[in-house]
Amino acid sequence: MIKKIFHLILVTMLASAAMAQDVSVRADHPDEYVVVEGDTLWDISGKFLEKPWQWPSIWQANPQIENPHLIYPGDRLSLVYVDGKPQLVINGGKRTVKMSPGVRVLPHEAIPAIEWDAIKNFIINARILMGSEFEGLPYVVGNESGRHLASETDLTYVRGIDGRLGEEYAIVRLRHIYYDDNGEMKRSKQARYPEALRKGLQYPDTIWNATMQWRKKNPEVLGNELWDVATARLVKLGDPATLKLESGRAEVRTGDFVLPIDNYEYPDKIWPHAMNIVPDGMKVVALTQTTYGSGHYQIVAINAGANQGVEAGHVFSAFRPGKTVRDEVKYPQGSWEDAKVWGDDKVTLPDQYSAHILVFRVFGEISYAMIMDGDRPVREHDVLKHPDETI
Numbered sequence: 001m002i003k004k005i006f007h008l009i010l011v012t013m014l015a016s017a018a019m020a021q022d023v024s025v026r027a028d029h030p031d032e033y034v035v036v037e038g039d040t041l042w043d044i045s046g047k048f049l050e051k052p053w054q055w056p057s058i059w060q061a062n063p064q065i066e067n068p069h070l071i072y073p074g075d076r077l078s079l080v081y082v083d084g085k086p087q088l089v090i091n092g093g094k095r096t097v098k099m100s101p102g103v104r105v106l107p108h109e110a111i112p113a114i115e116w117d118a119i120k121n122f123i124i125n126a127r128i129l130m131g132s133e134f135e136g137l138p139y140v141v142g143n144e145s146g147r148h149l150a151s152e153t154d155l156t157y158v159r160g161i162d163g164r165l166g167e168e169y170a171i172v173r174l175r176h177i178y179y180d181d182n183g184e185m186k187r188s189k190q191a192r193y194p195e196a197l198r199k200g201l202q203y204p205d206t207i208w209n210a211t212m213q214w215r216k217k218n219p220e221v222l223g224n225e226l227w228d229v230a231t232a233r234l235v236k237l238g239d240p241a242t243l244k245l246e247s248g249r250a251e252v253r254t255g256d257f258v259l260p261i262d263n264y265e266y267p268d269k270i271w272p273h274a275m276n277i278v279p280d281g282m283k284v285v286a287l288t289q290t291t292y293g294s295g296h297y298q299i300v301a302i303n304a305g306a307n308q309g310v311e312a313g314h315v316f317s318a319f320r321p322g323k324t325v326r327d328e329v330k331y332p333q334g335s336w337e338d339a340k341v342w343g344d345d346k347v348t349l350p351d352q353y354s355a356h357i358l359v360f361r362v363f364g365e366i367s368y369a370m371i372m373d374g375d376r377p378v379r380e381h382d383v384l385k386h387p388d389e390t391i
Contacts, residue, residue, distance in 0.1 A: 023057045024050035025079065025086050032078045035071055041113045042272070042358070042372055044071075048079050048088065052373065053272040053315040053356060053387050058086050071111045113270040114370055118297040119360050122288075123266045125228040125249065127172070127259075128363040131221035136160065138258040140171065141240055156232060157240035158258050164234065169243065170259050171230040171252050178223040178285070178301075178366055185222055185303040185365075187286040222365045229256060270313045272358055274387050279308055282384040284318055284357075288368075294378045298371050300357060302384060305365045314359045316369070316384040320376070322349035353390045354378045 029048045045055035058079070071077070071090065078089050138160035156171070163169070177188040230248030234241060245252060286301040287294045294300055300318075304310045326333075327347050355374020359367050371378050 023054055023086060026050050029079055032076055035073050035075045035077065035111060037073045039073070039111050040115055041071070041111055044077065044111070046373065048077075048086075051388070053274075053358070056271050056273070058088050072109065073111070113272075114358060114360065114372070115297050119299065119368075119370060122299055122361060122368050123264070126225065126361075126368070127228075127262055127264075128178075128223040128225050128366050130223060130364055134221070134224040138241075140252060140254055140256045140258070142254060143252070154245050154252075155235075156243045156245055156252055158243055159240045161234065161241045161243075161258055163241075165237065167234050168246070168261055169232055169234065170228050170261050171232055171243075171245075171248075171256050172226040172259050173229050173250075173253070173256050174224055175227050176225040176286070177221055178225065178303075180220040180222055185285050187225075187301065223363060226257065226259070228262070231261070232258075266361075267312060270358075270360065272313050272315045274316075275309065275314055278316065278384060278386055279304065282308070282316070284378060284380055284382040284384070285366075287378070287380060294371055295355075296371055296373065298378075300369055300371065300378055302357075302359070302367050302369055303365070304384075305363045305367045307364050310359055310362050310367050312360055312362055315372075315387040316357050316359075317387050317389045318354040318357055318371075318374070318378050318382040319351035319385055319389075320354050320379060320382055322351045324348045351383060351385075352376070354382050356387055357384075 026048060033044065033047055035044065041055055042052050045058075046052035049055065049058070076091050079086055080089050081087070138158050140156055141159050142157045144155040144157075161169075178185055179188065229250040230245055230252050232243035232245045232252075235244045236242035243258070282302060282304045284300045285303045288299040288301060302310075302316075324346050325348075327345070331345075353374070354376050355378050356372045357369040357378065358372050359369045361368045
C-alpha cells in the first residue's frame, strides 16, 4: 500500500526582504483601528496599505508585533513612522500578552491571515496525488448490505489494502483529474469511476472527447484531486479486507479509494510575498466553486506547485488575457482592406487585471489559492503576474 504523508514546510520571509519592499500607505488610512471579530490580517492591512499583501513590511519589523498572527479582537492598531518608515503600533506601543493553551486547533482565537472558513475544506478534506501515486490504490468493492452506498457503522469491503488490524484509514473520492492537453494543463469535469479509472484502462470521456481527434486518448495525468468522505478502521484482513466506517461527510460508494489519514498540518503563519520572477505560462486552471467567474474569498486552482517554486503565501495578480480583434477603423468591415485583417495585421488588446490571489496550499504541480481583492471576477485561463502589477 502506498503510504504518503503530506507535510508542507512553509518558508517564511526574512525581515530584510520585507523591508525592501516599496510600501504605499493609503492616504485615507485611519488614525486608529480597533480589531473586531471576523477581521483578517489581509483586511486590516487593506485599511492602511494600498497593497495589503505587503503587511510584513510594516508589521514584521516592528518589535511590538513580533508575531502579527497574535493580534486579537479589541487590540488598537495605529500607523506611525520610525526613521521615515511606516510601522503599525499595537495598543499604543504596549505589548499585549495573551494566555493560551499549549495545544490549539485551528482556527486560532487570534486574527487569522485569511478567512479560515473559506479554506478549511481544502485544508482538511482535499488532497492531490500525482498519477504514479494514484495507480494501484486500494478501492471499495462493496458493503455488508449490498447497497451501492454505505453509511456510518456499516462494514465496507476493500481490495488491495495491506495494513494492520485496528489501523485507521481515510476513504476518499476522486473528483477531478488534472491532465496535460498538448502542453497545457486542464482539469476534467467530475470524474466517472470506478472501472474506467483502474490502471491500464483509458480515463473517463470527460477528459477525452472522441469528436476531437487531435486530443491524446490517454493524456499524461498531472494530478488527481481526491476528497475525504469518511474514516474507517481495518477490522479483518483478507482480499477483500473489511473496514468498519467510523465517521463521514458523505456515504461511501463502490469505487471510492482508501488512503492513510492525512497528517498535513496547516501552518499558523503565512507571510504574503511575491516570487522573484513569475514563470511564464502560470495561470488559473480551475474554479472550484463556480463555473464562470470567482470572487472574493473563493478558491481557484493554478497550474504550478512546489516543483515550480510556489510556496504557501505567494501572492499573484490574475489578469484576463486580452482579446485579439480586428482594427475596424483601418480595415472597415466589408471593404477590400477587410480581407487583409485576418492575415498578419491583428490587434491584441492589453490584459485586464482581475484580482489578487494568495496561495494557501501547495502540491507538486498544482496549488490552491484564495481570491483576496480585485476589480472583476477571476476566470479560468487568467494569467498570473507579479502582485505589484494591477494595470
